[in-house]
Amino acid sequence: MAELGSYSLLLALGLSAYSFVAGAWALLRKGEASDRLAESARRAGIAVFVAVLVAAAVLVISTFQNNFSIAYIFHHSNRDLPAAYKFAALWSGQEGSLLFWSLLLASYGLVLRLRYRVDPRLVAHASAVIAAVQVFFLLLVNFPANPFAMMQGSLPPDGNGLNPLLQYPEMVIHPPMLYLGYVGFTVPFAFALAALMMKYPGEKWIHITRRWTMVTWLFLTCGIFLGAHWAYSVLGWGGYWGWDPVENASLQPWLTGTAFLHSVMMQEKRGMLKVWNVWLIFCTFLLSIFGTFLTRSGVVSSVHAFAQSSIGTWFVSFLALTFAVCVYWFVRNRDHLRSENRLESLVSRESSFLFNNLLLLVACFTVLWGTLFPVLSECVQGTKVTVGPPFFNRVNIPVAVLLLILTAVGPLLAWRKTSVESLKRNFLMPACLSVATAVILIAFGFRPFTDTAAFYSLITICLSVLVAATVVSEFVRGGRVIAGHTGQNLLASMVQLTRRNTRRYGGYIVHFGVIVIMIGFAGAAFNRDIERELGNGDSMSIGPYTLTCKSYTQDDNPNYSSEWAIIDVTKNGRHVDTLYPERRFYKASQQAATMVANRSTLPEDLYLVYSGLNQDSGRPIIRAHLNPLVLWIWIGVHIVIIGTLIALVPSISAVRVAMRVPARAAVEEEARHPAAVGD
Amino acid sequence: MHFATKKSVHAALLAIASFVFMGAGDGLEQRFQDLGHKLMCKCGCNQILLECNHVGCSYSERMRAELMGGLQRGDSDSLVLQAFVQKYGATVLAAPPTTGFNQVAWITPYLALLTGIVLVVVLVRKWKYRVVPAGASDLNAAELDALRQRARQETQL
Numbered sequence: 161m162a163e164l165g166s167y168s169l170l171l172a173l174g175l176s177a178y179s180f181v182a183g184a185w186a187l188l189r190k191g192e193a194s195d196r197l198a199e200s201a202r203r204a205g206i207a208v209f210v211a212v213l214v215a216a217a218v219l220v221i222s223t224f225q226n227n228f229s230i231a232y233i234f235h236h237s238n239r240d241l242p243a244a245y246k247f248a249a250l251w252s253g254q255e256g257s258l259l260f261w262s263l264l265l266a267s268y269g270l271v272l273r274l275r276y277r278v279d280p281r282l283v284a285h286a287s288a289v290i291a292a293v294q295v296f297f298l299l300l301v302n303f304p305a306n307p308f309a310m311m312q313g314s315l316p317p318d319g320n321g322l323n324p325l326l327q328y329p330e331m332v333i334h335p336p337m338l339y340l341g342y343v344g345f346t347v348p349f350a351f352a353l354a355a356l357m358m359k360y361p362g363e364k365w366i367h368i369t370r371r372w373t374m375v376t377w378l379f380l381t382c383g384i385f386l387g388a389h390w391a392y393s394v395l396g397w398g399g400y401w402g403w404d405p406v407e408n409a410s411l412q413p414w415l416t417g418t419a420f421l422h423s424v425m426m427q428e429k430r431g432m433l434k435v436w437n438v439w440l441i442f443c444t445f446l447l448s449i450f451g452t453f454l455t456r457s458g459v460v461s462s463v464h465a466f467a468q469s470s471i472g473t474w475f476v477s478f479l480a481l482t483f484a485v486c487v488y489w490f491v492r493n494r495d496h497l498r499s500e501n502r503l504e505s506l507v508s509r510e511s512s513f514l515f516n517n518l519l520l521l522v523a524c525f526t527v528l529w530g531t532l533f534p535v536l537s538e539c540v541q542g543t544k545v546t547v548g549p550p551f552f553n554r555v556n557i558p559v560a561v562l563l564l565i566l567t568a569v570g571p572l573l574a575w576r577k578t579s580v581e582s583l584k585r586n587f588l589m590p591a592c593l594s595v596a597t598a599v600i601l602i603a604f605g606f607r608p609f610t611d612t613a614a615f616y617s618l619i620t621i622c623l624s625v626l627v628a629a630t631v632v633s634e635f636v637r638g639g640r641v642i643a644g645h646t647g648q649n650l651l652a653s654m655v656q657l658t659r660r661n662t663r664r665y666g667g668y669i670v671h672f673g674v675i676v677i678m679i680g681f682a683g684a685a686f687n688r689d690i691e692r693e694l695g696n697g698d699s700m701s702i703g704p705y706t707l708t709c710k711s712y713t714q715d716d717n718p719n720y721s722s723e724w725a726i727i728d729v730t731k732n733g734r735h736v737d738t739l740y741p742e743r744r745f746y747k748a749s750q751q752a753a754t755m756v757a758n759r760s761t762l763p764e765d766l767y768l769v770y771s772g773l774n775q776d777s778g779r780p781i782i783r784a785h786l787n788p789l790v791l792w793i794w795i796g797v798h799i800v801i802i803g804t805l806i807a808l809v810p811s812i813s814a815v816r817v818a819m820r821v822p823a824r825a826a827v828e829e830e831a832r833h834p835a836a837v838g839d
Numbered sequence: 840m841h842f843a844t845k846k847s848v849h850a851a852l853l854a855i856a857s858f859v860f861m862g863a864g865d866g867l868e869q870r871f872q873d874l875g876h877k878l879m880c881k882c883g884c885n886q887i888l889l890e891c892n893h894v895g896c897s898y899s900e901r902m903r904a905e906l907m908g909g910l911q912r913g914d915s916d917s918l919v920l921q922a923f924v925q926k927y928g929a930t931v932l933a934a935p936p937t938t939g940f941n942q943v944a945w946i947t948p949y950l951a952l953l954t955g956i957v958l959v960v961v962l963v964r965k966w967k968y969r970v971v972p973a974g975a976s977d978l979n980a981a982e983l984d985a986l987r988q989r990a991r992q993e994t995q996l
Contacts, residue, residue: 397890404885432966503966511963518955526948533935533944541940546879548933549887555948754892769892783892 162230165218165308172211172262173298179204180291187284187358198284205273205287208294209266216263219256219307223249228316232256232307238321238748240718244332245322251335252326254456254471255307260336261452262297264343269294272347278368285354286347293346296478304471321748324720328394334386338410341380342448345413347372348420349445352438356489359496363431366424371808373424373441377417378804384410385797396754396769398689398785400793403552408531409451415524416444419517426513429575431500435490436517438497442486447524449479454531505577512570519563526555557616564623564678567671568630590629597625613685620682624675631668638665659812666807673799676792683764683789691783693774694725703786705766706730710738712773712780720744722755723773725780729759729766741770741782765790870910874919875903879933887933902927 183201186194219232223246228234236249236256251260269290276283301307325331348369355365387407392400401407420440426433457472503510530547538544572578572586598618602608608618639654648656658665692700694709701707712725724742728735739757746753759766767785774781872889880891882898888906891899902923909919923931935941 396892397886398892399890402886402890499966502968503963505967506960506963511959514959514963515956518959519952522948522952522955525951529947529951530944537935537940537944543929545935545941545944546930546933547935547944548879548885550877551934551944554934555945559952771892 161218161222161225161227162308162310165215165222166306168211168215168218169259169298169302169306169308172208172215172266173295173302175204175208175211176291176294176298179208180288180295183284183288183291187281187288201291202273202276202284202287205269205291208291208298209263209270212259212263212266212298215301215308216250216259219259220247220250223247226319228319229311230307231309231311234311234316234319236319236322238319240748241319241322242327242719244329245327248326248332248335249322251339252322252331253307255301255305255309257335257339258297258305259301259307261339261343262294262301264336264339265290265294265297265346268343268347272350279364281358282351282354282360282365282368285358286350289350289353290346293350296474300471300474304474318748321746324744324746324749324751324753325394327719327746327753328390330386330390330393334383334390336383337379337386338383341376341383341410342413342452344372344376344379345417345441345445345448347376348441352441353486353489356438356493356496359493363428366428366437370424373417373421374804374808377414377421378801378808380410380414380417381797381800381804384414385794389794392790393756393758394753396756396783398687398767398769398783398787399684400790403530403549405531406451406455408527408552409454411527412451412524413444413447415520415527416440416447419520419524420444422513422520423517426510430510432503432510433513434497434499435494438490439486440517446479446482446486447528449475449482453479507573507578507580507583509570509573509575509578512566512573516563516566516570519559519566523556523559523563526559527552530555560678561616561619561623564620564627564675567674568623568626571630571634571668571671586630586633590626590633593629594622594626598622611685617682617685620678624679624682627671627675631672634668635665658806662809662811663807666803666805666809669803669806670800671803673796673801673803676796676799678796680789680791680793680796683787683792686788687785689783689785691771691781693777693779693781694727695777695779698779700782700784702766702784703764704731705784705786706733707768707782707784709780709782718747720746723770723780724755725770725782727757727768727782737766739766739768741768743770743772760791762789762791764788867910870916871907874910874916875906877920877933878902878906878923878931881927881931 179201182197182204186198186201189197219230222230223233223237224243226233226237226239232253232255233249236253237246241249249256251257269287272283272290273287276287351365351369351372354360384407387410388400391402392398420437423433423437423440427437453472453475457475505511530552533547534544568590569583569587572583574582601618601621606614606618608615635654635657636650638657639650642648642653642656642660643650646653646656688702690700690702692698694700694707696709696711699706699708706729708728708730710726710728712723715722715724722742722744724740727739727741729737729739737759739759741757742755744753744755745751754769754771757768757770765785765787767787769783769785771781771783773779875889876887878888880886880888880896880899880902882891882896884891884896886892888899888902905923905926906919909922914922920932929936935944937945
């Protein structure tokens with residue numbers, strides 16, 4: 161079985177290399193022969209997917225068959241591991257996750273190559289770029305990180321098991337989401353490089369890749385927040401984001417990807433920022449690879465990192481080569497990226513996008529800088545320093561506050577130029593609401609000047625109200641116009657408005673989701689915790705809650721043994737819940753893990769951790785955290801997902817045009833229905 | 840001693856210390872929280888000292904007790920942090936100190952932001968006077984139509 165997997169990977173590597181070489185050769189030549197060669201390269205690219213799929217299937221099946229002669233399965237599975245986690249073992253280790261990466265890239269490549277008719281020549285260029293990236297990952301899984309490497313010596317009776325921290329339902333979907341995001345940025349990167357290489361006229365490549373980029377961004381967003389939720393639910397330290405290098409590695413491409421999603425609008429609408437956009441997507445892809453390098457090379461220490469290995473050299477070489485290719489094509493064809501328009505005013509939608517990009521890139525740079533500063537410090541001073549949450553919070557919160565201001569102001573600015581009068585008119589009501597929020601919060605006991613965190617918290621909440629008010633005013637203003645024309649009620653008109661321009665109003669919904677998340681973050685300024693030993697009937701209090709230990713017990717199953725406590729929760733004297741904080745000891749890996757008991761409500765989370773059992777008294781030690789507004793973060797993420805999905809749906813005018821316009825008349829129809837262009 | 844026992848002893852110590860210092864209790868507890876969030880646990884978990892819940896951690900309990908001990912002795916914040924640096928090395932601080940080369944860590948992000956803002960303003964001013972190839976006077980009907988279409992496109996997001 162392992163041989164089948166190994167040979168599939170070798171075959172995939174050969175096919176990938178052929179797809180790249182033949183595809184590139186075909187693009188350099190002209191004529192019928194080159195068309196046939198290009199077609200064979202395309203088909204080879206499709207076949208890569210089949211070969212990698214077979215290899216991945218072999219690894220999964222071997223895991224279910226407990227084939228511990230394969231070293232990867234021995235290290236990441238065991239006989240009693242539940243089925244879902246046996247499947248998740250595919251991406252739980254270095255070699256398997258690289259195979260999974262290759263599979264996802266092959267899947268993206270498959271979709272791209274099947275949809276080649278959208279623009280055969282552009283897709284052929286992009287396909288060659290993807291094949292080149294695929295060759296790199298297949299080289300990794302064939303040589304330095306082969307998931308089918310065999311165990312040496314006698315066959316072990318059982319495996320080491322999966323890391324207990326990974327035995328959690330979210331870990332079955334968090335890594336795939338994150339990888340779909342990382343890998344997905346290869347597609348817009350490939351199109352951008354392809355468009356630059358062939359001096360592709362116009363902005364069609366951006367229209368083609370816009371949905372790819374949004375879908376990829378959505379996957380990465382989901383991956384990051386699933387990771388945050390996993391950390392919150394499993395690690396048991398009471399937080400969701402620790403500014404760990406691996407977390408930072410996922411945030412960097414997300415930030416540049418977000419900047420790209422905004423700045424492409426400048427190129428679509430005004431033909432500006434072409435150089436910037438090309439480099440943004442180049443950087444996003446390079447940061448995805450760089451993040452993978454950080455996670456796997458051991459350059460920075462992290463609790464999430466894979467085992468240290470020599471694989472870092474491969475990644476550095478690939479990064480250097482990719483960067484060199486990008487620079488070469490940029491220098492050679494930069495004339496093609498000349499801007500078509502000029503910027504007319506500092507108070508305009510264009511400059512708001514510029515500032516938005518600046519802030520997102522500064523945030524990205526800051527995260528990268530903080531992540532790498534320990535390495536720099538060691539080089540310069542000879543000693544490593546720690547760059548942890550206090551640093552990242554202090555330097556990033558001001559940037560986030562500025563971004564919130566821009567999120568509020570940006571939608572109120574017109575393209576080209578905005579009069580100060582119109583800005584005042586549109587901004588007055590949201591600004592008043594924001595100030596009123598501050599006054600109300602302070603009147604109800606909010607003390608913003610007790611410390612910096614409380615101050616930033618108030619600022620964040622007020623700015624979030626400002627953004628929400630501008631978003632709502634945009635919907636209401638547009639809805640009223642439609643209501644005036646159609647006689648529909650305001651709500652129906654706003655729905656109609658959204659359907660007519662899904663990208664714009666879906667984007668506003670995403671902004672709304674982001675401010676809900678920011679309010680959730682602001683709550684962290686008021687986190688509290690307490691730790692006590694609780695015997696039967698003992699109580700402790702935190703905030704309005706009283707926690708009483710009703711009982712504590714132990715259990716055992718083939719996978720793990722566990723201890724847990726039964727805690728009655730009363731709020732202001734009234735029983736509201738019973739929670740079961742638990743600690744497990746996984747037998748195969750001989751590792752312990754906590755299972756947090758969390759009572760999540762809109763105002764706050766009551767988060768209980770079973771810290772351990774006092775061996776002398778035999779009583780459990782319980783740590784309780786009171787974390788305000790955390791639920792808002794997860795609600796905000798759902799709103800962001802809904803907004804992005806809406807933005808992905810074609811606008812109704814675009815659909816109508818596509819349905820009724822024959823190909824010959826497409827240009828004329830586009831002129832009559834401008835919303836169809838770029839929706 | 841088993842880590843759980845140590846945890847409970849420490850919890851008891853904390854409770855006693857909190858009770859004893861209740862008069863100035865808020866101040867001491869606040870300082871414990873502030874300083875505890877400026878220090879890292881040295882068990883290798885890469886977590887803030889007061890957030891380390893690493894099962895079987897052999898460091899965090901001891902370090903928390905040392906922190907409380909320093910505060911109870913009446914040491915200033917900087918003296919407490921200095922004592923930790925001397926004992927555990929510079930990496931015990933959760934953020935780079937604002938001295939020597941480490942200042943670069945703090946200054947650079949703000950410098951990047953300021954430089955970026957200046958660059959954007961300069962760029963906007965420069966682009967305002969950029970010459971673009973668009974003479975409207977001698978255009979034919981088709982070119983005018985194309986311009987109208989572009990105007991529609993640009994005015995709709």
